[in-house]
Amino acid sequence: MESRFFIAPEQLEAFEAAARSGSFSAAARSLGKAQSTVSGLISNLEIDTGLQLFDRAGREPKLTAQGRALLQDVRALLNSYSRFEAKSRSLNAGLEESITLAIDESAINLQQLALSLAPFYQRYATVSLHLLHASGDSASKMVREGTADIGIVLSRGDYPEDFDFRGVGSCSFVLVAGVQHPMAQLESVSSQDLHNHLHLRISNSAEMGSLPENDLSDRIWYLESYSLFMSLLTAGLGWAFVPMHIARPHLQAGSIRVLPTDFQLTPYPYGTDLIWSRRKALGPAGQSLIDEISAVLASAQAEPA
Template sequence: MESRFFIAPEQLEAFEAAARSGSFSAAARSLGKAQSTISGLISNLEIDTGLQLFDRSGREPKLTAQGRALLQDVRALLNSYSRFEAKSRSLNAGLEESLTLAIDESAIDLKQLVRGLDPFYQRYSTVSLNLLHASGDSAAKLVREGSADIGIVLSQGDYPEDFDFRGVGSCSFVLVAGVQHPMAQQSTVSSQDLNNHLHLRISAAGDQGSLPENDLSDRIWYLESYSLFMTLLTAGIGWAFVPLHIAQPHLDAGAITILPTDFQLTPYPHGTDLIWSRRKVLGPAGQSLIDEISQVIAQREGEPA
């Protein structure tokens, strides 16, 4: 039967510190231990593994080939042990193990979102974050079903009674088409012009017509994501109402243009809300995530035009 041995984290820590610093005395100083303790831990590690990890024939110990072969694995184990300790402390403190965020790209500039996620990660690095693409009403459905903890959505007039929400900003929509589209050549565009051409709309699967748009055309294609959506627009296929934060790069590149209409367009701009269910109490990480996202959106809203 194959024998097994137990390696204490302190042994691995002493080995890694000595390999990194180049001496047992330097390793002892960095770990706040006596040199004899470091020497003993490494000697016991060599006995337990049956390997000579350091060559002690010179003035300072040097890693052997066997020691070099194990060093990266030892560092990986120490990193895993550190993460285990941090997560254990977090769970004991009531911190969530994971959070799921459902994101409607129409409601928020993803660059803004990243600015909120970075400080969240720096503070809660042990919390696993699941980011879900959720166009149209699907973000609210995921929160309602308990499949998402927090949703970023376009404001709705009426949320279910068990929902909490926070209004965090607004986003503007613009009516656009590709520069190759026939309407791009017109000085003004009427509602009849729009009715004569293909309308592209974003919606979740099986949930057509979720965005607050007037049915200005009988010819409608529904898409789930803005990737293919914008590819079709820039190719001159169809027209659409698009959030300005998504349209802007394509406007700057001259691939699409804002259509000048001869009628009033409503209800743009549209509000952005963070939503969560009262049935599932958010812990400190969830509350912090809401605060971080709210803060970056508020900063954006407060920037001078």
């Protein structure tokens, strides 16, 4: 039967500190231990592994080839120990192990979302964050069914009674088409013009068979991805109402154009909400994530356009 040995974390810490600092005395100072303790821990590690990790022939110990071969693995083990200890402390303090965030890209500029996630990670590095694409009404559905803890959605007035929500900003939609599209050459676009051309809409797959008829066009394509959506628009295929934060770089690049209409003279506004269910209480990390996103979006709203 193969023999097993137990390696204590303190032995690995002493070995790594000595390898990093170049001496047992410097390792002892960095660990706040006596030099004899560090030397004993390393000697016991060598006995337990049956390997000579340091050559002690010179004035200062030098890593042997065997010691160098183990060093990266030891550092990986120590990092795992640190994560284990941090997560154990977090769970004992009531901190969530993971949070799932369902995101409707229509409702939020993803660069602003990234700004809010950076400080969250710094504060809650042990919490695993799952970021899900959720077009249309699917974010609300995920929160309702418990598959997402928090949703970022376009505002609506009929949330379920067991939902909590916080209005955190607003976005505006503009009517656009690619510069090669026939309507991009018109001085004024009527509802009949829209009716005569293909309408592109963002929707998740579950909604595609149940969406109401759109009276602006009887030719509609449904897409889940804004990446493909904008590729079709810039190629001159179809027209669409697009959130300004998604349309702006394409407008600046000159690949799409806002269509001048005789029925909608200003961009159409929507609110942005964060939603969560009262049936699944958020822990400190979830509450902090809501606060971080709210603060970043509030700051963005305060900046001049």
